[in-house]
Amino acid sequence: MKVIESENYNSIKKLRKYMKRYSIPIFLNILLAIISSAVSSAPLALIKRLFDKGIIESNEKDILYAAGSMILLAIIGAVLVYWNTVFSALISASIYKNIVDDIYIKIQKLDMEYFSSAKIGELMTKVVTDPNNINSVIKETFNMIPEIFKVVICFGLALSIDWKLTLGILIVAPVLITVVKKYSKKLKRSGKKRQEAMGVINSKLQESLSGIRVIKAFAMEQEEIRDFRIKNTKLKRIAIQTAKYNARSSAVSEALNYIMIAGLLLAGGYRVLRGHDFTPGDFVAIMGAISSMYAPIRRAITRFNEISVDIPSVGRVFEILEEEPKIIDNENKILFQYFSDNITFENVDFKYKDSEERILKNINLTVKKGETVAFVGNSGGGKSTLVNLIPRFFDVSSGVIKIDGVDIKDYDVKSLRKNIGIVPQETFLFSGTILQNIKYGKRDATFDEIKEAAKKANAHDFIENLEEGYNTEIGERGVKLSGGQKQRIAIARAILENPQILILDEATSALDNESEKLVQDALEKLMENKTTFVIAHRLTTIENSDKIVVLQQGEIKEIGTHTELLEKNGLYRSLYNKNFDFSKKK
Numbered sequence: 001m002k003v004i005e006s007e008n009y010n011s012i013k014k015l016r017k018y019m020k021r022y023s024i025p026i027f028l029n030i031l032l033a034i035i036s037s038a039v040s041s042a043p044l045a046l047i048k049r050l051f052d053k054g055i056i057e058s059n060e061k062d063i064l065y066a067a068g069s070m071i072l073l074a075i076i077g078a079v080l081v082y083w084n085t086v087f088s089a090l091i092s093a094s095i096y097k098n099i100v101d102d103i104y105i106k107i108q109k110l111d112m113e114y115f116s117s118a119k120i121g122e123l124m125t126k127v128v129t130d131p132n133n134i135n136s137v138i139k140e141t142f143n144m145i146p147e148i149f150k151v152v153i154c155f156g157l158a159l160s161i162d163w164k165l166t167l168g169i170l171i172v173a174p175v176l177i178t179v180v181k182k183y184s185k186k187l188k189r190s191g192k193k194r195q196e197a198m199g200v201i202n203s204k205l206q207e208s209l210s211g212i213r214v215i216k217a218f219a220m221e222q223e224e225i226r227d228f229r230i231k232n233t234k235l236k237r238i239a240i241q242t243a244k245y246n247a248r249s250s251a252v253s254e255a256l257n258y259i260m261i262a263g264l265l266l267a268g269g270y271r272v273l274r275g276h277d278f279t280p281g282d283f284v285a286i287m288g289a290i291s292s293m294y295a296p297i298r299r300a301i302t303r304f305n306e307i308s309v310d311i312p313s314v315g316r317v318f319e320i321l322e323e324e325p326k327i328i329d330n331e332n333k334i335l336f337q338y339f340s341d342n343i344t345f346e347n348v349d350f351k352y353k354d355s356e357e358r359i360l361k362n363i364n365l366t367v368k369k370g371e372t373v374a375f376v377g378n379s380g381g382g383k384s385t386l387v388n389l390i391p392r393f394f395d396v397s398s399g400v401i402k403i404d405g406v407d408i409k410d411y412d413v414k415s416l417r418k419n420i421g422i423v424p425q426e427t428f429l430f431s432g433t434i435l436q437n438i439k440y441g442k443r444d445a446t447f448d449e450i451k452e453a454a455k456k457a458n459a460h461d462f463i464e465n466l467e468e469g470y471n472t473e474i475g476e477r478g479v480k481l482s483g484g485q486k487q488r489i490a491i492a493r494a495i496l497e498n499p500q501i502l503i504l505d506e507a508t509s510a511l512d513n514e515s516e517k518l519v520q521d522a523l524e525k526l527m528e529n530k531t532t533f534v535i536a537h538r539l540t541t542i543e544n545s546d547k548i549v550v551l552q553q554g555e556i557k558e559i560g561t562h563t564e565l566l567e568k569n570g571l572y573r574s575l576y577n578k579n580f581d582f583s584k585k586k
């Protein structure tokens with residue numbers, strides 16, 4: 001339990017970094033809260049005067065005085081409450097915005113490694129729900145401050161009227177504190193569980209939406225619904241459990257309040273009867289003060305409970321904020337501008353994080369400027385892993401990759417990546433227009449340049465035929481376009497970017513003959529005058545490459561041209577005969 005407590009303390013300490021910037025508004029807001037609670041407690045003092053002087057001594061002036069003061073207090077109170085609420089919202093909204101900005105910046109900076117192991121749905125929870133909860137923590141803390149001051153002021157007032165009676169009644173306080181503490185711990189735990197369950201649900205939703213075609217194709221809707229219901233029910237159970245803890249905590253405090261009032265009525269009533277030092281005004285005022293303490297105490301407890309539920313979010317957000325990318329620029333980084341000679345892999349080994357398996361083993365390879373290298377081999381052989389090392393999506397575990405004799409780790413990462421174009425196997429288009437998608441990598445491209453790239457990519461004609469032409473909006477994943485059209489837009493995007501080095505992961509899914517031809521032709525134009533690494537599936541691509549690299553279980557087994565490797569009668573030949581059945585594809 002101590003560990004959880006100190007975890008929370010550390011999380012809150014970390015939030016201080018975000019609060020610092022707003023220390024003046026925070027200070028002013030606390031001041032406003034103090035004044036506002038003093039004003040809202042002032043009527044209690046007026047009640048005593050109203051009773052003892054106005055009613056008992058039949059003094060009309062005092063009745064008027066009390067009523068007039070009340071109106072004045074109402075006006076001041078309203079102004080103070082307004083500004084206190086506005087300030088609280090302003091501070092918490094600003095802190096929320098800064099945290100969300102920082103998370104987004106962090107996401108853009110983190111290594112690919114982070115995303116290959118993190119679930120997108122859980123990440124969404126960290127980015128959307130958790131900062132929202134932090135926002136509530138801050139807001140609720142601000143809302144709690146005037147409540148606490150109100151309690152302190154009412155308590156002070158009650159003490160000043162009759163300290164013995166006040167302290168006597170407070171006998172119930174330890175019980176109240178124990179109960180609140182007990183449930184706050186339980187609520188913290190269920191808050192953590194709730195966030196985890198929400199993460200699971202977000203993951204499930206995200207997966208279902210991306211995989212909806214597969215679900216429908218396998219007619220698995222009912223199974224998916226059942227699975228979702230189980231997860232959703234778990235969240236419901238946690239929510240009910242949380243509500244029960246809240247309810248128990250409220251019920252106990254409600255009961256204690258009535259016990260306290262009963263004690264007060266009994267003791268206070270007798271004291272008034274005995275006369276002397278305890279007037280009816282004292283009785284009404286102390287009753288007012290003590291019972292006025294109850295509502296803010298309850299509200300403060302509710303707020304405290306809400307904070308307890310939301311506080312684990314602080315830790316989760318900082319988990320991502322404190323994650324540091326490992327692939328960063330060297331101090332003496334070199335700007336990668338012009339590729340002039342060759343790319344070499346020297347004794348390259350690679351392991352994924354948290355894995356003992358060497359995915360790439362002792363890779364040695366030289367690729368000259370302008371060459372096209374095709375990677376072939378069985379699935380899982382390491383082809384994608386190998387090409388991912390060139391733009392430093394992952395760093396080698398040992399060995400070195402050099403471009404023009406310079407270790408790629410010595411280049412400025414941004415300039416390196418800007419010069420490497422990637423056409424992935426699965427085309428990804430952003431929501432927006434076709435134009436925006438083509439110019440994604442070159443925002444300042446002119447319309448003529450864009451048109452030229454689209455023409456080369458065999459995309460111009462179909463784009464022109466669309467009602468809105470280049471300004472046609474495409475869905476989040478380009479749903480309104482055919483697979484081949486999407487591929488050609490992605491190729492146009494790469495042509496426009498005009499990188500010196502190209503990584504191409506050929507799509508395995510076959511398009512119809514016509515579309516296939518257009519894509520193939522577009523790819524050939526894209527590859528013109530470039531140094532290309534291609535994970536090849538089409539025979540034409542393989543045949544036309546300058547070098548074929550056969551990768552198996554992370555090792556280069558053969559290197560050569562198509563004819564050379566066929567003549568060698570080795571692994572390539574057997575792949576050729578067994579897997580590819582190239583003669584038919586041709």
Ligand SMILES: Nc1ncnc2c1ncn2[C@@H]1O[C@H](COP(=O)(O)OP(=O)(O)OP(=O)(O)O)[C@@H](O)[C@H]1O
Pocket residue numbers: 116117352353355359377378379380381382383384385386
């Ligand atoms: N992010 C990752 N974390 C851990 N292991 C991974 C990761 N990505 C891939 N692997 C493993 O690395 C090995 C090589 O995968 P890779 O995708 O490079 O092969 P490939 O030759 O491109 O396969 P395919 O032709 O099927 O795409 C596989 O065993 C795979 O399970």
